[in-house]
Amino acid sequence: MGSSSSKNGGNGASNEGTVSKNVSAKSSKKGSASNGSSVDNKKQVSVTHVKVCKVDDLKDGEMKEVEVSSGKALLIREHGEFSAIGHKCSHYGAPLIKGVLSNGHVRCPWHGACFNSKTGDIEESPGLDSVPKFDVKVEGDDVIVTCNNKESHKRIKEMTCQSPDEDKKILIIGGGAAATTCAETLRQEGFKGQLVMATKEGHVPYDRPKLSKALDATADSLALRKADFFSVYDIDVKTSMEAVSVDTMLNSVKFQNGESLVYDTLVVATGGKPRKLTIPGADLENVCLLRTPEDGNHIVANAKGKNVVIIGASFIGVEVAAYLANKASSVTIVGRSTVPYEASLGKDIGGALQKLCEEKNVKFIMNNGVTELKGEEGKLREAVLKDGQTIAADVCVVGIGVTPSTEFLKDSGVVMNDRGAVIVDKTMKTNKDNIYAAGDIVEFPLSIADDAKVSIGHWQMAHAHGRTAALNVLDQETEVKSVPYFWTQIFGKSVRFAGYSNGMDDVIIDGSLEELKFVAYYTKGDRVVAAASMNSDPVVSQFAEFLLSDQDVLKSELQSDPSCWKSKL
Template sequence: MGGCFSKPKPDYISEHLGAFRKEVEDENRLAQLSSGPLPGCSSDTTAHHPCAGGPFLPCGNQGATFSPAPRHVPSRPRCRALDAGATARTARGGFSPQTPAPSAWKHPEINPRWPRPPRPLAGGAGVLLEARGPGRTGARGVGWAGGSPPPRPPAVELKIEVVLPEKDRGKEELSAGGKGSPRAYQGNGTARHFHSEERLPAPHPYPGAQDCVEAAVCHVKDLENGQMREVELGWGKVLLVKDNGEFHALGHKCPHYGAPLVKGVLSRGRVRCPWHGACFNISTGDLEDFPGLDSLHKFQVKIEKEKVYVRASKQALQLQRRTKVMATCISPSAGHSSSTNVLIVGAGAAGLVCAETLRQEGFSDRIVLCTLDRHLPYDRPKLSKSLDTQPEQLALRPKEFFRAHGIEVLTEAQVVTVDVRNKRAVFKDGFKLEYSKLLLAPGSSPKTLSCKGKDAENVFTIRTPEDANRAARLAWGRNAVVVGAGFLGMEVAAYLTEKAHSVSVVELEETPFRRFLGERVGRALMKMFESNRVKFYMQTEVSELRVQEGKLKEVVLKSSKVVRADVCVVGIGAVPATGFLRQSGIGLDSRGFIPVNKMMQTNVPGVFAAGDAVTFPLAGRNNRKASVPHWQMAHAQGRVAAQNMLAQEAEISTVPYLWTSMFGKSLRYAGYGDGFDDVIIQGDLDELKFVAFYTKGDEVISVASMNCDPIVSKVAEVLASGRTIRKREVETGDMSWLTGKGS
C-alpha cells in the first residue's frame, strides 16, 4: 500500500474484537496466579497509545511484580486528552481512539495491565499512530506476549490523529531550533508520528508456581499501625508494613547502598532510609526522595484466616531494586546530529536524574548528555572515601542502560559558549548543537593553592577517578599531606591512614568542620583522627610547596613549620564551573552561581539549572536563596527540572541530607545549618554517640548524629512535613517525639 492508509473493514474488526478481548481476559486471569513480571512491565517495554499526548501516568506496577492496589492500576484508564476537550478524528473512515484497533493486541485501553504510553514535552499538539496489521511481533509497543494468537488476516492500516484544544497549542514547542523536526512535538497543530517499528517488545512470560514463593509471614495482630517488620519469605526477605490498617510488602533493602529499611522511618505513607534519607512510597515502592536511582519491588499481600500472606517472584526477592519503565528514543541522531530536543550540560547526579525522569515520564525524543569526564556518570562522593576504587565500580548505570533508553552521552566534551537567542551550544572543538530545552548542571571546580610549587606532579585535587587512584598509589607507604579539613579533606585523610606512612592535615580554622558542625563536634572528630595517627597543623596555611625534579618533597607552612610530603591532596573548597556562561545572557550572581526559582528555571525561558552551581529558594528557610552542594539535593533538582520541561509545574521542596564515613563510623546530617547560633548536644561526644541540634533563634534548622540512627532521618521527615522544631523541645533531652514509631 506504500504510504497510504486503507479504510478498516468493520466486519473484520467486529469479528476479531471479541476473540481479542477473550484472549486479554485469559491473560489477566493467568496473571493473577503470579506476582512475577507482567507483560510489558519491564524497564525496556513501552506501549504507544493513540492519545499519547495526554498526561498518562506510569503504571505503579513497573518492575515485574503484581500488586492488587487499585489506585495505580485502574481497570479502565480514561484518555485525559479527550477529557480535556480534545477532538478525535480518523482518516478515511477509521475509528476513534477509544475503539480497539485490530493491531493493538496489547493496547492499554483494553488491557489495563499494559504499561502507560509515553507523552510529549510541553507544547505537544497531537499524535499520529500508524498500526500496520494485527499481531506483528516486530512492532514496538504492540505484538503478542502470551497465549495462542488468532490467525493473521489481511493487513489493515489505521491512521488516528488527536488534536489538542486550541488553548494548549500556544505553549512553547520543543523542536530543535523551532523548526519542523521529524522528532519534535510541534506547537502549530501538526501531528506527532509514531511507527510500529519503534520498539521491539521484551518477552516476559508469566512465571509459574516454581518461579514464585508464597507464605504466611505473620498474624494480623502481630503488627500495630505504623510498625514495620522484616520477614522471611522463601530464600529472601521482605519489608512488611502496616499503615492505616493495611499491610504492604516491599523490598527490604534501600537500593542506594543496601540499608535495612526496617530501621528507617515510617511516616506519611512512605518509608525513609535510615542511612541517607531516600524515601519510598509504601503503596507502590516508587522512589519519592533521593539519593539513589531505583525503586523498590512491591509484593502481593492477602489476608486469610487472620494470617498475612505475601507472594513474590524469586527474581524480585534477589534483585532488591526496580528500575522504572522508561520510554525509548524514537528520534535517532543519525542525520540530525547537529540538533537535539534536550541538551544536558553535566553528567553528575542532576544531569543523569533529569535524563532518566524525562524517559520515565514518557518523553521519547532525543536527549544528549555531555560531560568533561571520560567516564559515564559515576558515584562521585565515593572518590574521597575510597580513593583506589576503579571507574567501572563507581558507574551509576552500565553503558547498556544508556543505549537501551536512547540517552546519548558525549564524554570529554566541553561546552565553551551558549547562544540562548539561537538555542545553540558551542563545544571546545567547534562542534555546535542546537537544543530546544537546556539543563545546566556543570557542577563545581576545585580551588587550588596559589603558592609556589602548586603545579608539582604529585599535588592533587580530587576531581576524577584518575586523580583519586593516582593519589592513593603515590601515598602508599609514604608521607601524605592533606590541605583542608572539610568533608573531602577529612575523608581522604581517614582513608590514607591505612595506606600511607604518615598523614598530616593543614587547616586554617581551629578545628575541623568548625563552620559546618561547630567547634564541639569538630573537636570530638579531631580526637578520633588523632587516635588514628593523623597529625594536625591548625590555624595556619601553606606558604610554599618545595619541589625537586618536578616532584613535591616538603610543605612549608606560614607558621614556619616544614612537613615532609611525597603526595599532597588539596581540599579547600570549590567554585561553580560557570565561566562559560558569562557572556550568554544567563544570569549569574557575584560568586558565579546560577540563580533559579523553585522550578529550577533560570532567567532565560527554556533554560534550567541544577546541582552544585545553583542557588535556589530553600523551602525550610523561608525561601532564602541558598547553595546546597549535596549529592542528594542534586538528584532532587534534576528531577524537578525534568518535570518542568514537561510543564508539570513541580517545585523543589526536599530537605537537604548528607553523610560521611570515617574509620568505620558514619555521620549523618539533615537540614540547612548556615548561620546557626547555638548547638544543643544530646548524648556523649567522647564516645561519638550523640545528636547535635543546630538552632537559630528559637528554631532548630539542622541536625547531625553519630551512632544514633534513625534520628537524623526522623528529623528530616519532621522538617519535610512542614513542622517547625523549637529549641525548647530538644533542650530537655526528652526525644520521645523523635524516636516514636509511625507518623
C-alpha cells in the first residue's frame, strides 16, 4: 500500500464490489476487426462499434434500451446530444429505462438512485457504484455506440490511495451507509492521508435494509464491499471497535477495548440502536432485537414451527412478520396504533397492507401493547397484553424504534438535542470545526421542508449525508440537498415513498387500495409534501424529481387533477 497513484475498479467491478484493475498499455495502436470490433491495445480490451438507431428514432428528452455486444446500454438524447450509460441500476439492478430522465441524470424507478446521464457517475444513492459510460458518435443519420465487450453493469469510480507524503488523518466512527459513502468519497475526491473507519460491528459494512427482509442472510452475503476492496484503497476498517468517549481537546477517541485513536478530522456516523423493552420478562431467552445478521439468523432458526410475537407494527415488525409467515407456526403483531404504518403511511394504506398480511396468515392485535413476558426455566412462553389477554410466544421480536448511538459524545462538548441526535448544519458540520456527523444520528436542515431541523433514519439519506460530509471535510463547500426516499417490501409487494410527511393532515389516494395499485399524496395544509405508491412506477421517482426542483403543488390542484404536477417537471 502507501502508493500515491490512483486505482480504478473501472467497468470490471463485480456485483459484490470486488476490485478489477485495468491491464497496462503496451501500445496505443488499435487493430481493426472485420465485424466492426477493434482491439484497444492501450487498455488491451476488445471493443465493438454498434449502429444502434437512426438519429430521428429518439426525440429530445427520451431514453431507449439498445443492444450492444456486451448486452444492453441506455441511450439518452438530452438537449440535442446523445449519450449512453449502463441500463441497470447499480443498487439492485432495476431497469433504468423505466426510471426518470431529468436535469442531466437518470433516477432509478425502484429506490431513487441517480446517475449522471453523460458519465454514468452515481449522484444520489442508495448504492455505492456508478454505471458504465459508453462512447457515442453520430455518423450521417446513424447513432453508433462503442462498448467494451466485457462490460459490467457496475463501475467503481476512480479512487486514490494513501501517500507517505500526506500526514493528515481522518477517523470515521461507524460502519453503515454514511460511514462507507464518506470513506469512498474521500478517496474518490483525492484524499491521500490516513483513513480509518472504526465500527462496533464485527463485519465490514453490509446492506442493513435487507436484514428484516432476509433474516437468514449472512454478513458475507450482505457485504457492501468485500474486505479486499478496503485494503486496495487503503481504508483501514477496524471492526469490533465501540467508541466510549471523545476528547475534543486532544482530538482523540477512546474505545471499549482500551485502544485510543487520534484524528485531525472526525466523522461520527454510528447510526441508531434498537429500543429495548423495559417490561417484566424482557430478559428471557428468545426475546430478540434485530440489528445484526447474527440477530436475524437467531430469530429465523428459533422461529421455525414456533409461535412468534412481534412488538411493533411499522417497517421492521411487518417485514419480519412477512418473512416468517410461512416458516413459523403462528405470527402475531401487537401494535399501539389502529393499523400498521399509521404514522408513516396513513390509516388507509396501513389498512390495505394489514389486509395483505392477514391473507398470508399474519395476525394483528392493534390498539394494544405487551405489558409482560412470561417464561419457564428462563425461556419465553407467553405474552401478556394490555387488555389482559395472554398469547403463546416462543419467540418475541421487538421492533419499537431506534435511538441515536451517541452516548459516547455525552461529555465531548458536541451539541446534541434532547433525543441524543447530533445537531449539524447543511454541510454536516457540528459545533466543533473538525467534527462532522452523518446518518441516523443527526438533526439537520431539510431543504425540501424549508430547512426545518429533522432527523431521518433512511438508508438513502445516510448515503447523502456521508457524501456531503466528505466533500466538506475536503473544503469542497457543499450543502446537503436530497429528497428523502424509502421503500418497504412484503410478500413480493413494494411500497415506495419520497418526501417528508411529518405533520401531514390528509392523504389523497389516486388509484385502488383494494388492488394495491395506487399513488398516495400527503398534504400539510394546502401543500403536497410527499408521495407513496404501489405498482405505479416510476411515479415516486418522478415526484422526488419534482420536489428536488423546489416546486410546489397545491392540494386543491391535485384534487382537480392528480397528475397536474407532472407537467411542471
